[in-house]
Amino acid sequence: MEFKRNIVITGGAGFIGSHVVRLFVNKYPEYKIINLDKLTYAGNLANLKDIENKPNYKFVKMDICDFDAFYKLMQDEQIDGIIHLAAESHVDRSIKDPFTFARTNVMGTLSLLQAAKLYWESLPEKYEGKRFYHISTDEVYGALEMTHPEGIEPPFTTTASSGEHHEAYGEDFFLETTKYNPHSPYSASKASSDHFVRAFHDTYGMPTIVTNCSNNYGPYQFPEKLIPLFINNIRHRKPLPVYGKGENVRDWLYVVDHARAIDTIFHNGKVAETYNIGGFNEWKNIDIIKVVIATVDRLLGRPEGADLDLITYVTDRLGHDARYAIDSRKLQAELGWEPSLQFEEGIEKTVKWYLENEAWMDNITSGEYEKYYNEMYKN
Numbered sequence: 001m002e003f004k005r006n007i008v009i010t011g012g013a014g015f016i017g018s019h020v021v022r023l024f025v026n027k028y029p030e031y032k033i034i035n036l037d038k039l040t041y042a043g044n045l046a047n048l049k050d051i052e053n054k055p056n057y058k059f060v061k062m063d064i065c066d067f068d069a070f071y072k073l074m075q076d077e078q079i080d081g082i083i084h085l086a087a088e089s090h091v092d093r094s095i096k097d098p099f100t101f102a103r104t105n106v107m108g109t110l111s112l113l114q115a116a117k118l119y120w121e122s123l124p125e126k127y128e129g130k131r132f133y134h135i136s137t138d139e140v141y142g143a144l145e146m147t148h149p150e151g152i153e154p155p156f157t158t159t160a161s162s163g164e165h166h167e168a169y170g171e172d173f174f175l176e177t178t179k180y181n182p183h184s185p186y187s188a189s190k191a192s193s194d195h196f197v198r199a200f201h202d203t204y205g206m207p208t209i210v211t212n213c214s215n216n217y218g219p220y221q222f223p224e225k226l227i228p229l230f231i232n233n234i235r236h237r238k239p240l241p242v243y244g245k246g247e248n249v250r251d252w253l254y255v256v257d258h259a260r261a262i263d264t265i266f267h268n269g270k271v272a273e274t275y276n277i278g279g280f281n282e283w284k285n286i287d288i289i290k291v292v293i294a295t296v297d298r299l300l301g302r303p304e305g306a307d308l309d310l311i312t313y314v315t316d317r318l319g320h321d322a323r324y325a326i327d328s329r330k331l332q333a334e335l336g337w338e339p340s341l342q343f344e345e346g347i348e349k350t351v352k353w354y355l356e357n358e359a360w361m362d363n364i365t366s367g368e369y370e371k372y373y374n375e376m377y378k379n
């Protein structure tokens with residue numbers, strides 16, 4: 001079968017990547033979607049059981065740092081689009097092991113860029129109809145102050161471009177023009193990879209796009225991240241470790257809405273542009289934890305507040321940024337995207353999914369998933 005497009009999605013067995021793969025495979029049967037993943041601890045092909053036998057889907061186990069292998073894949077599959085999500089992403093891990101983050105996030109991205117450049121420039125049409133879409137993070141921008149209008153304590157009400165009112169913890173938001181100021185080895189590695197992507201456009205004319213997104217939540221997230229970790233700990237009545245006083249503020253976006261944004265930007269975004277993706281949905285960590293506790297307790301039939309005693313305050317993370325908040329009005333105004341779910345609806349769907357998929361969670365926490373798929377796809 002000849003496909004209209006041949007697209008590689010890197011990191012497609014991960015949390016966000018699996019949602020993007022599923023969306024593209026189901027929405028575009030005329031596209032061949034190649035899920036490229038190294039299957040590190042965060043990659044789990046069980047996330048994609050529902051589409052693994054689709055005729056337009058293919059999985060390839062590969063390290064993005066393997067330049068020769070990826071260059072051959074570009075040639076063999078005649079790749080015309082790359083959606084690059086593969087990355088080491090956990091800040092705590094980056095603090096302990098910055099070298100791994102530099103290797104994967106910086107050198108891995110450079111490997112993909114150079115392979116794409118060499119292949120596309122060898123074609124008669126060169127870059128025509130090609131696209132390299134790099135997914136980044138809001139953490140590259142640094143941190144925002146907890147400011148507020150005179151006489152009004154945060155959270156206060158602000159208005160998004162849609163006209164909806166949202167609670168905010170500051171008057172400033174990250175814009176596409178905000179100066180980079182990364183504070184962790186993770187965000188520094190992502191900032192570096194962003195610069196390489198833009199440099200390949202400026203130097204070689206490669207058609208690139210960069211997006212910076214806020215915190216995602218939803219099904220299939222690896223349980224080292226706050227929301228799935230706490231849902232699982234509440235289920236088992238284990239402590240809920242909260243950094244510092246839990247006062248740090250993050251902007252949260254339901255992962256399916258991020259996948260929808262990636263779809264929109266890949267097809268309609270302007271080359272060499274940056275788009276911020278966020279939900280105008282700021283929460284203090286301690287407040288989101290209390291919402292998760294209340295939702296889990298209600299769905300498990302436990303008394304209200306039964307698990308509040310699990311909250312345990314621990315020493316704050318090194319270099320812990322106070323506040324992130326994305327201004328996604330450019331994306332909304334230019335491409336018509338906006339979040340489809342309010343947070344209350346999204347967190348309800350998320351908690352229900354984890355409670356209804358205990359086998360998935362248990363398979364992750366036991367490590368069985370990693371043994372199974374690595375044995376299946378061993379070299």
